[in-house]
Amino acid sequence: MATYLILLGAPGAGKGTxxxxxxxxxKVPHISSGNxxxxxxxxxxxxxxxxxxxxxxxxxxxxxxxxxxxxERLERPDxxxxxxxxxxxxxxxxxxxxxxILAQKGARLEVVLYIKVPxxxxxxxxSGRWMCRAENHVFHEEFNPPQIAGVCDYDGSELFxxxxxxxETVTERIRVYLEQTAPLINHYRQxxxxxxxxxxxxxxxxxxxxxxxxxxxxxx
Ligand code: ADP
Ligand code: AMP
Numbered sequence: 001m002a003t004y005l006i007l008l009g010a011p012g013a014g015k016g017t018x019x020x021x022x023x024x025x026x027k028v029p030h031i032s033s034g035n036x037x038x039x040x041x042x043x044x045x046x047x048x049x050x051x052x053x054x055x056x057x058x059x060x061x062x063x064x065x066x067x068x069x070x071x072e073r074l075e076r077p078d079x080x081x082x083x084x085x086x087x088x089x090x091x092x093x094x095x096x097x098x099x100x101i102l103a104q105k106g107a108r109l110e111v112v113l114y115i116k117v118p119x120x121x122x123x124x125x126x127s128g129r130w131m132c133r134a135e136n137h138v139f140h141e142e143f144n145p146p147q148i149a150g151v152c153d154y155d156g157s158e159l160f161x162x163x164x165x166x167x168e169t170v171t172e173r174i175r176v177y178l179e180q181t182a183p184l185i186n187h188y189r190q191x192x193x194x195x196x197x198x199x200x201x202x203x204x205x206x207x208x209x210x211x212x213x214x215x216x217x218x219x220x
Contacts (some may be wrong), residue, residue, distance in 0.1 A: 002080065002081050002082040002107045003026060003028055003081070003110050004083055004085070004108070004109050004110055005022075005028075005083075005085065005109070005111055006088075006089070006109065006111075006112045007022075007084065007085065007087075008115070008188070008194075009115035009117065009199060010122055010178075010181075010182075011122060011126060011173045011174060011177060012121070012123070012125040012129070013116070013117045013199050014199050014203065014206055015032075015087060015115060016034075016035075016086055016087075016136070016138045017138050017203055018115065018203075018207060019032065019084050019086040020137065022084055022210060022214070025211070026082070026084060026214070027081075028082040029079060029083050030083075031073055031074070032086040033061075033066060033069070033070060033085075033086075033087040033088040033090075034055075034086075034087045035136045036069060036073065037052070037055060037061065037069075038136070047065070047069065050065065056164060057169070058169040058171075058176060059172070060090055060091065063093045063097075066088065066094060067094055070094075070098070070101070071097070074101055082107075085098075089184060091180050091181065092184065092187065095188075110193075111193055111195055111214075112184075112188040112193045112194045112195070113210055113213065114185055114188075114195065114197065116197065116198060116200070117199040118200060119174065121200060122170070122174060123170055123171075123174075125143070126165045126170050127165060127167065127170070129161065130160065131160060131162060132154070132157045132158070133158050133159075133160060134152065134155045135152075135155055137152050137153070137154050139153075139159060143203065144203055197213065
């Protein structure tokens with residue numbers, strides 16, 4: 001049986017950090033819509049250039065573009081046994097499309113892991129975030145520093161700070177999250193799929209809490 005999961009939470013909640021760890025344990029690919037947009041921008045594709053107009057303003061990329069991109073990604077063979085979605089869906093329309101994409105595959109969502117973090121923590125997390133150029137590994141200058149400043153521990157590539165992690169853009173991203181994405185919390189709660197995890201603890205503790213949820217699920 002394929003395992004499709006969602007990591008839900010505000011920008012800076014720790015979705016990417018936890019997804020790196022969980023996807024290894026669950027042996028399903030980590031699919032981050034933000035990473036796919038950034039890779040497209042790096043490769044100067046048309047999708048990357050269009051998406052960047054929205055990303056740099058802290059706005060969401062329109063649903064039709066985002067849904068088509070994720071649909072194509074989920075149709076690739078490595079997703080046949082499941083996927084861990086990070087940053088998608090972010091709107092009710094995206095959530096509905098995901099359901100039909102999975103239904104077409106004869107699959108369904110297993111669980112939505114909501115990483116809850118107080119708003120005041122988010123800005124501190126994002127302003128200290130560093131990402132690696134090669135494979136999007138995530139660090140924090142205070143909470144999860146690399147061994148050598150500016151260099152990725154895993155692949156040696158350069159670390160950079162995202163332009164959309166600057167304070168003004170972060171404020172807008174959090175506003176957009178509250179307006180367009182936070183309604184998904186209730187949407188999935190009503191469907192009985194939501195599990196809330198306290199994201200306001202150390203990275204290892206959040207991983208443990210998520211793993212505990214997943215192992216309970218496996219024994220059901
Ligand atoms: P998201 O993918 O939800 O936007 P990230 O996983 O990129 O969030 O995390 C945002 C920043 O916060 C990164 O710099 C990361 O190293 C750091 N971080 C993630 N989880 C924690 C945590 N539990 N405690 C402290 N810092 C964290
Ligand atoms: P992230 O890496 O998840 O923080 O995403 C970075 C940016 O990419 C977001 O601020 C949005 O502009 C865009 N983005 C990522 N995922 C989506 C999505 N599911 N829908 C719309 N825009 C998205």
